[in-house]
Amino acid sequence: MIGRLNHVAIAVPDLEAASEQYRTALGASVGAPQDEPDHGVTVVFIELPNTKIELLYPLGEESPIQGFLDKNPSGGIHHVCYEVEDILAARDHLVQSGARVLGTGEPKTGAHGKPVLFLHPKDFNGCLVELEQV
Numbered sequence: 001m002i003g004r005l006n007h008v009a010i011a012v013p014d015l016e017a018a019s020e021q022y023r024t025a026l027g028a029s030v031g032a033p034q035d036e037p038d039h040g041v042t043v044v045f046i047e048l049p050n051t052k053i054e055l056l057y058p059l060g061e062e063s064p065i066q067g068f069l070d071k072n073p074s075g076g077i078h079h080v081c082y083e084v085e086d087i088l089a090a091r092d093h094l095v096q097s098g099a100r101v102l103g104t105g106e107p108k109t110g111a112h113g114k115p116v117l118f119l120h121p122k123d124f125n126g127c128l129v130e131l132e133q134v
C-alpha cells in the first residue's frame with residue numbers, strides 16, 4: 001500500500017542555523033521557510049536526489065512539535081512520510097488493522113498541497129508516520 005518515502009522530518013531548535021548547516025556544511029539544496037499555520041509548524045524543505053528532508057520548527061502556541069522539542073532540546077527525527085495513492089482507503093485499512101489515526105481522522109492539506117494523515121507513533125514501533133496522497 002505505501003509507496004515512495006516522501007520525506008524524513010527533523011524537528012530543530014533553530015531553523016535558520018539548521019538550514020545554513022544543510023546549505024553550507026552538507027551542500028544541499030535548501031528551500032525557503034514556509035509557515036503552515038494549520039499544522040502549527042514552519043517548514044524548510046531540503047531536496048535530495050531520492051527524497052526530501054523536512055526541517056520543522058514550532059509555529060504558534062499549540063504546535064504539535066513543542067512537546068517533542070521540550071523532550072529533545074537538541075532536536076531529532078520527528079516523522080517519516082510515505083506516499084499512498086488513495087489516502088482514505090489507506091486510512092480505512094489501517095483503522096481496521098488497529099492503528100490510531102491522529103486528529104479528527106480526516107485528511108488535512110499538507111505542505112505540498114496534498115492530503116495528509118498522521119498515525120500514532122506507539123502503533124508504529126515508536127515512529128510517527130505521515131501518509132501523503134500523491
Ligand SMILES: CC[C@@H](C(=O)O)C(=O)SCCNC(=O)CCNC(=O)[C@H](O)C(C)(C)COP(=O)(O)OP(=O)(O)OC[C@H]1O[C@@H](n2cnc3c(N)ncnc32)[C@H](O)[C@@H]1OP(=O)(O)O
Nearest residue numbers: 036039043064067068078102110111112118121126127128
Ligand atoms: C507541514 C505539514 C505536514 C507535512 O505536510 O509534512 C507536517 O509534517 S506537520 C508535522 C507536525 N504535525 C504533527 O506532528 C501532527 C501529528 N502529531 C500529533 O498529533 C502529536 O504530536 C502526537 C504524535 C500525538 C504527540 O503528541 P504530544 O502531545 O506532543 O506528545 P505526547 O506526550 O502525548 O506523546 C505520547 C507519546 O508519544 C511519544 N511521541 C510524541 N511525538 C513523537 C514522535 N514524533 N516520534 C516518536 N514518539 C513520539 C511521546 O514521547 C510519548 O511517549 P511516552 O513518553 O513513552 O508516553
Ligand SMILES: [Co+2]
Nearest residue numbers: 009054081130
Ligand atoms: Co511532514
